[in-house]
Amino acid sequence: MRQLGLKEYLIPGSLEEAVRILDEYPGNIEIIAGGTDVFVDEHPELDAMLDITKLGLDHIVLKEGVLLIGSCATYHDIIKSPAVKENFRALWDASNVLADMTVRNIATVGGNICSAVPSGDAIPPMLACGAQFVLASKNGERTVRAEDFFIGPRKTVLNKNELIKEFKVALPKERFSSTFEKVARNSVDLANANVAAFVSCAADKSIGDIRIALGAVAPTVVRAKKAEKLMLGRRPDEDLLNELCAAIPETISPITNIRSTKEYRTEVTGVLVKRAVLRAYESAAA
Amino acid sequence: MGKKYTITFTLNGAEHTAEIEAGTTMSTLLREILHQTGTKVGCDIGDCGACTIIMNGRAVKSCILPAMKADGADIVTIEGLAGKDGLHPLQKKFVEYAAVQCGYCTPGMILAAKAYLDENPDPTEEEVRIAISGNICRCTGYVKPVLAILSAAEEMRGEGK
Numbered sequence: 239m240r241q242l243g244l245k246e247y248l249i250p251g252s253l254e255e256a257v258r259i260l261d262e263y264p265g266n267i268e269i270i271a272g273g274t275d276v277f278v279d280e281h282p283e284l285d286a287m288l289d290i291t292k293l294g295l296d297h298i299v300l301k302e303g304v305l306l307i308g309s310c311a312t313y314h315d316i317i318k319s320p321a322v323k324e325n326f327r328a329l330w331d332a333s334n335v336l337a338d339m340t341v342r343n344i345a346t347v348g349g350n351i352c353s354a355v356p357s358g359d360a361i362p363p364m365l366a367c368g369a370q371f372v373l374a375s376k377n378g379e380r381t382v383r384a385e386d387f388f389i390g391p392r393k394t395v396l397n398k399n400e401l402i403k404e405f406k407v408a409l410p411k412e413r414f415s416s417t418f419e420k421v422a423r424n425s426v427d428l429a430n431a432n433v434a435a436f437v438s439c440a441a442d443k444s445i446g447d448i449r450i451a452l453g454a455v456a457p458t459v460v461r462a463k464k465a466e467k468l469m470l471g472r473r474p475d476e477d478l479l480n481e482l483c484a485a486i487p488e489t490i491s492p493i494t495n496i497r498s499t500k501e502y503r504t505e506v507t508g509v510l511v512k513r514a515v516l517r518a519y520e521s522a523a524a
Numbered sequence: 525m526g527k528k529y530t531i532t533f534t535l536n537g538a539e540h541t542a543e544i545e546a547g548t549t550m551s552t553l554l555r556e557i558l559h560q561t562g563t564k565v566g567c568d569i570g571d572c573g574a575c576t577i578i579m580n581g582r583a584v585k586s587c588i589l590p591a592m593k594a595d596g597a598d599i600v601t602i603e604g605l606a607g608k609d610g611l612h613p614l615q616k617k618f619v620e621y622a623a624v625q626c627g628y629c630t631p632g633m634i635l636a637a638k639a640y641l642d643e644n645p646d647p648t649e650e651e652v653r654i655a656i657s658g659n660i661c662r663c664t665g666y667v668k669p670v671l672a673i674l675s676a677a678e679e680m681r682g683e684g685k
Contacts, residue, residue, distance in 0.1 A: 245526050
């Protein structure tokens with residue numbers, strides 16, 4: 239919908255210009271990338287929007303064992319990227335089930351991250367795979383771990399004069415894989431629950447490292463650290479996975495809302511964890 | 525009111541210049557400023573997809589697209605599909621397969637299909653359904669539109685008729 243009160247729409251051509259504007263603009267200015275979560279509401283409080291899609295931040299590059307994804311890479315770009323499909327499968331999986339085709343064609347990973355909604359599909363993959371966020375401002379750059387970035391629903395540690403430049407995912411030397419699972423009312427809805435799992439295997443195919451991130455069931459995406467500890471050094475079987483499932487409810491605090499109930503969310507999160515861990519393990523151990 | 529901006533873009537192959545405001549949407553630019561009303565507005569909040577157009581080769585919802593993003597862009601709307609030889613295969617097949625009932629979702633759905641087929645000319649039925657996942661239809665139940673798109677894809681590949 240049109241933004242009636244918006245006074246200016248700025249499109250800087252360089253990162254330097256963008257961070258300077260963010261710092262100096264004498265009014266209420268907010269970043270817009272794809273815009274699929276911006277023009278859906280009115281924003282009477284905003285004076286201006288800063289469009290960051292012309293800064294060349296849409297790269298997807300594998301460099302010296304680190305996958306670099308620009309904050310303005312769209313889900314369309316992610317889905318078309320063999321580098322992401324092979325090395326950051328959880329994000330690739332999530333990109334295929336996030337919103338719908340016309341949203342994915344223009345929406346950016348950075349936008350989903352900065353919106354910081356509890357159900358954001360790009361968020362659990364970031365936590366599960368140990369991603370780091372590179373933030374830029376006129377003072378330079380700083381790096382924040384994914385799990386330190388989110389404070390609460392729609393709240394992050396991003397300062398008013400900062401933007402996310404790129405995401406960095408270091409690839410382990412051991413065999414590894416990651417997965418993403420989501421349940422929703424229909425194919426284009428927000429998640430009722432979503433889960434990302436990362437597994438790396440030791441030489442004997444036991445689990446060397448594991449990270450499980452749970453979304454839409456707490457104010458921010460949370461790690462299932464107790465469940466992770468149960469899995470270390472083990473080879474998953476039905477009994478172990480059921481134990482894993484039982485360790486989940488105390489980690490989360492789902493709510494009942496228009497999309498689902500807290501009882502269903504509690505139940506289904508355990509199921510998604512089992513599926514995600516099993517799939518990630520089988521892929522890593524193969 | 526917002527600052528006025530002058531933007532230049534290609535619309536259905538022809539260059540255009542328009543004066544817009546900071547908060548103008550692409551759907552408003554098309555319908556109210558350029559009087560191209562083939563693009564429909566259903567929900568105006570980016571859910572139904574009736575407003576779908578093609579920008580730089582990708583199907584996007586124009587009601588949540590800042591018109592400012594059109595500057596320097598290549599835009600295709602439903603008005604740009606038919607050529608001197610008549611209707612586009614997608615349009616012909618939608619008629620042939622009775623994939624149009626009220627017609628309100630149709631321009632958007634056809635454009636979503638066209639953008640997808642331009643990238644993937646030989647899709648499975650599942651892929652077609654995903655291609656139009658952003659286009660809600662109250663009337664048809666999607667069966668005829670999906671068949672029409674698969675048939676049009678065949679013709680566009682030079683295989684069917």
